[in-house]
Amino acid sequence: MDKPQPKPLTQLQATEPERQAPPEPQPTSRTQPRPPGRFVSMFVKLxxxxxxxxxxxxxxxxxxxxDSSREALIEQKSEDMTMFVERTGQYLDLYLQNIRNILLNASSRMDEAMLSDTDGLQRMLRTQIELNSGIVAHLFVLRRDGTVVSSNQLAYDIVGHPELRRLFRIADENPGLVNWSEPYYSPMQVERTIAFALALKDDAGVVLAEISTSQLTKRLNELLYDSDQDFTLFTGQGHIVSYDPDSRIVPYKPATLPPELDDDFADALIGLPNGISRVAGAAGPLMAVKSERNQLGWYLVTLTDEKLFRQGVRHLYGRFAGVGALWFSLLLVLTLAISRHFATPINRLALQMDRIRGERLVAPFRQIERSDEIGRLSRSFYTMVGRIQELVQTVKENEERKKAMEMKLLLSQIRPHFLYNTLACIGSLAKQHRTEEVEETIRSLIKLLSYSIGRSDLVALEEEIGALRAYAQIQRVRYGETFRYEERLDGLDPSLLAVRVPKLLLQPLVENAFFHGIAGKGGGTVRLQAAEEQGRLRVSVWDDGEGMTEERIAELLRPLSGAEEGAEPGDPARGSNGIGLANVRERLRLGFGPGYDLDIRSEPGRWTLVTIELPLP
Structure with a gap:
């Protein structure tokens, strides 16, 4: 391998001969502008x-x-909700009073003559409904004889009212007073409603009114101060009386029409204590205010989405953002001025230090002409860079020499290795008086010696395979037909035969297959294969010999130690072929880098496959 020429000191920064770093411009003044986009650590820290x-x-x-704004908004909303509760309580009391007046007014007209006149009784009930349609939906009278007269007799006769008989009995709970029921479904209204009943004088019967809960809900919605608020009205026993079916903040049961409150949400509202509480809504927490300030004994829960509180303080973000932006702008200008005054010289020196990356030294470096500590630091750095350049050049030259010496040393281990085995083969043939085989073996040996001591350490793959054939010929002369050598190169691109490979790279692999695989088994086949895979040349040697265990493979691939590098072939420390395989692996690493290695796979008693990878040009 030719030794590379060292590069001159001023060209160390170039990675290729035609790519040299451009010369540094010389300073025109003592003060130079700081390169844009670079900030010294002092500026950053400050x-x-x-x-x-x-x-x-x-x-x-x-x-x-x-926090103060949120508390103020919560207090304001609490007051609004409390006021709504009080207004709703007053309205419910008035609502109850109106129903009581309607029932008392109707009962006062029901004398014996009116009760016996069915048509007149129906007209009177319809008149009461027309006058109070926003409060009462239907009126019923249960007469002493058990017959029922309705304000809408036709609908009652057609639809019926299975709950009516049971409802008439609530008048007996507090005789002489208006009594009311729990919510129930009315087929006359096709919705849930509540009945109010009053017993007539002299046990003449019972008059009963069904209220319109939809009208009640509409009226309660009108009392709300904010469209983002909501309410739910419960009886003392926890049954729902009224709620807004169009609310956006409360959860409803899926696929119900009209929408029904979710059971878990309704239970949570019923279980709330009187006063202000929090409850989970459809899209977040809700603030709830619960009260029973009405004569009906019903509970009213008013609900407000807590998002309203966050919306109320959003305008503060804009104000603080504006003030913060102004302050940080002034802060940036102030810090920049301080940095330019104190840290610009240090920044210049740091920029020059940053140029030393990945063993690339840019020369020449500019000194900072100052008489203070920064100037002294710059001069010391300049002197240090010059010394580093000299040391880097020296290290590169030494590494090149060391690499060339290691390659030659590894190759020198292979030459006596196969020469020893070949001479042993010739000696064995001479003892058997096989003169012709001795002559043929000597010719092959001369060919191998001429090949191995050639000047270049890198040869074409075709030449390496030719030398391998000569070695195989020697083994066949010695062992006859028990040793078979095959090549499977038919599908190989002819251009790959010109790929440069280290000399005597494949011979140790075939030798290992023969002596450690086939010889112990008494015969077999060694097969050489080559192919291009994923941009690399893969060459493999396969044999059907004894195979190896994982422990034996690990031992063969163990790196050579200092004592083993000079070991003779057949040295029991590693075995003659153990040195050969480790040698091949080390030569691959030195020649092509750690990405190229030797791989051994084997099945004991059946076969062994040794593969190496080589780079393609």
Whole structure:
């Protein structure tokens, strides 16, 4: 291998002969502008420190302002909701009073004559409904004889009302007073409703009114201050009376029409204590205010989405963002001025230090002409760079020499190795008086010696295979037909035969296959194959010999130690062929880098496959 010529000191930064670093421009003055986009550590640290302090101060102010604003909004919303509760309680009391007046007014007209006149009774009930359609939906009268008269007799006769008989009995709970039921489904209204009943004088019967819960819901919605608020009305026993079916903040059961409140949500509302609480809504937490300030004993829960509280403080973000942007702009300008005054010389020196990357030294370096400590640091750095350049040049030259010496040393181990085995073969043939085979073997040996001591250490793959054939010929002369050597190169691209490979790279592989595989088994086949795979040349040697265990493979591939590098063939420390395989592996690493290696696969008693990878040009 030819020794590379060392590069001159001023060209160490170039990676190729035609690519040299452009000369550095000489300074025109003592003060040079700082390259854009580069900030010294002093500037960064100073800016970060001031920015962190400012951020903490602004964060504290923002948190305090937001917390105060949130509390104010919560207090305001609580007052609004409490006021709605009070207004709703007043409205429900008035609602109850109106129903009581309707029932008392109707009962006062129901004398014996009216009760016996069915048509007149129906007209009177319809008149009461027309006058109070926003409060009462239907009126019913249960007469002493058990017959029922309705304000809408036709609908009652057609649809019926299975719950009506049971509802009439609530009048007996508090005689002389208006009593009301729990919510139930009314076929007359096709919705859930509530009945209010009053017993007539002299046990003449019962008058019963069904309220319109949809009208009640509409009226309660009108009392709300904010469209983003909602409510739910419960009886004392926890049954739902009224709620807004179009609310966006409460969860409903899926696929129900009209929408029904989710059971878990309704249970959560029923279980809330009186006062202000929190409950999970359809899209987040809700603030709930629960109260029973009405004569009906019903519970009213008003609900407000807590997102309203966050919306109320959003305008603070804009104000603080504007002030913060102004402050950070001033902070940046102030920090930059301080940095340029104190840290510009250090930044220039740091820029020159940054150019030393990946063993690339840019020369010449500019000194900073100052008489202070920074100037002294620049002069020391300049002197150090010059010394490093000299050391790098020396190290590169020494590494090239060391690499060439290692390759020659490894190759020198292979030459006496196969020469020893070949001479042993010739000696064995001479003892058997096989003169013709001795002559043929000597000719093959001369061919191998001429090949191995050639000047170049890199040869074409075709030449390496030719030398391998001569070696195989020697083994066949010695062992006869028990040793078979085959080549499978028919599908190989002819251009691959010209690929340069290290000399005597394949012979140790075939030798290992013969002596450690076939010889112990009494005969067999050694097969050479080559192919191009994934941009690399893969050459493999296969034999059907004794095979090897994983432990034996690991031992053969163990790197050569200092004592083994000079071992003679047949040395029991590693075995003659163990040195050969480790030698091949080390030559691959030195010649082509750690990405190219030797791989051994084997099945004990059956076969062994040794593969090497070589780079393609």
């Amino acid at each position: 800016f970060l420190a001031l920015a962190a302090a400012s951020l903490l101060a602004f964060s504290g102010l923002l948190y305090g302002a937001m």
